[in-house]
């Protein structure tokens with residue numbers, strides 16, 4: 271069983287996991303939902319995952335701010 275086998279899929283259209291989105295926010299300069307869509311493809315089809323992308327973005331950005339403080 272791989273480490274990511276139970277990964278939460280956020281974007282069902284493109285099969286993009288929460289891990290990939292978090293990675294994008296942390297390491298690929300994903301500062302907006304548009305950035306995340308551009309880099310991972312998540313949110314570029316039906317758009318129903320956009321709210322979740324925003325939630326993850328806000329959560330991870332907050333975490334990074336707290337870590338830096």
Ligand code: FES
Pocket residue numbers: 280281282283284312313314315316317318319320
């Ligand atoms: S679920 Fe992400 S674009 Fe459809």
